[in-house]
Amino acid sequence: MPRTRHARLDCSPGCAVEATLQFIDGKWKGVILFHLFERTMRFSELRRRLASVTQRMLTAQLRELERDGLVARTIHPEIPPRVEYSLTERGRTLHPVIMVLKDWGDMHALPAPAPSAAA
Amino acid sequence: MPRTRHARLDCSPGCAVEATLQFIDGKWKGVILFHLFERTMRFSELRRRLASVTQRMLTAQLRELERDGLVARTIHPEIPPRVEYSLTERGRTLHPVIMVLKDWGDMHALPAPAPSAAA
DNA sequence: CCGTATCCATTTAGATACTG
DNA sequence: CAGTATCTAAATGGATACGG
Numbered sequence: 001m002p003r004t005r006h007a008r009l010d011c012s013p014g015c016a017v018e019a020t021l022q023f024i025d026g027k028w029k030g031v032i033l034f035h036l037f038e039r040t041m042r043f044s045e046l047r048r049r050l051a052s053v054t055q056r057m058l059t060a061q062l063r064e065l066e067r068d069g070l071v072a073r074t075i076h077p078e079i080p081p082r083v084e085y086s087l088t089e090r091g092r093t094l095h096p097v098i099m100v101l102k103d104w105g106d107m108h109a110l111p112a113p114a115p116s117a118a119a
Numbered sequence: 120m121p122r123t124r125h126a127r128l129d130c131s132p133g134c135a136v137e138a139t140l141q142f143i144d145g146k147w148k149g150v151i152l153f154h155l156f157e158r159t160m161r162f163s164e165l166r167r168r169l170a171s172v173t174q175r176m177l178t179a180q181l182r183e184l185e186r187d188g189l190v191a192r193t194i195h196p197e198i199p200p201r202v203e204y205s206l207t208e209r210g211r212t213l214h215p216v217i218m219v220l221k222d223w224g225d226m227h228a229l230p231a232p233a234p235s236a237a238a
Numbered sequence: 239c240c241g242t243a244t245c246c247a248t249t250t251a252g253a254t255a256c257t258g
Numbered sequence: 259c260a261g262t263a264t265c266t267a268a269a270t271g272g273a274t275a276c277g278g
Binding site: 013014015016017018019020021022023024025027028030031033034035049090093094096097098100101102103104105106107108109 | 137138141222226227
């Protein structure tokens, strides 16, 4: 969620909508969360899944998710270092949110499945 | 949705999540849509509901929503001018999305209702 | 392997003034 | 009333180099 970090909005109804967006917005957070719902992953795995993300951005987004209590970071003190990211309890509560976003995207945002026969 | 306008992402699964966010992100779009679900509103009404939005931003966000086919703009040729904004069919399909966002926000994002007695 | 630090281009958004 | 124009501040995000 770019813009100012969780700026307190003048909370009229509808504010909760923005409040939620603050957490999942931010160019990569949605996808990161989506992948972490599948399973815990290490940094390099996420990086591969996101493909075009830079190290800097991935780190930054993960840090924000961590700071918002949505993602947990586990450091395994090995050589070479291994760091794993998983969803917290709070993070898991976002499951319905992410899924609704994905469903709408599949149905309305992406071009069109271009079916071979029926339409 | 700030960042680059609907940049085509490398669509792996999870892309649909971002794709949806592209439409409802953007500091005010979520709330604008939320209010338009209630009813059609004119520019000044929306402005009052958003309170801290500037004219420039409200216009910009509405233009993007219009361009994405989510909101319809109706100009009533009167003096003084009256312009009304309403949801399109496509816009209405976002209802479950916005509601899930609102519900999560109410439950997890906002401080805490601070009840007088029970907790 | 998993980051952080720095530099820089782009984008976003606020304030303000003006128009039909 | 409902915008548009301009100017500027701030934030985002990409590239690159370096560190534990």
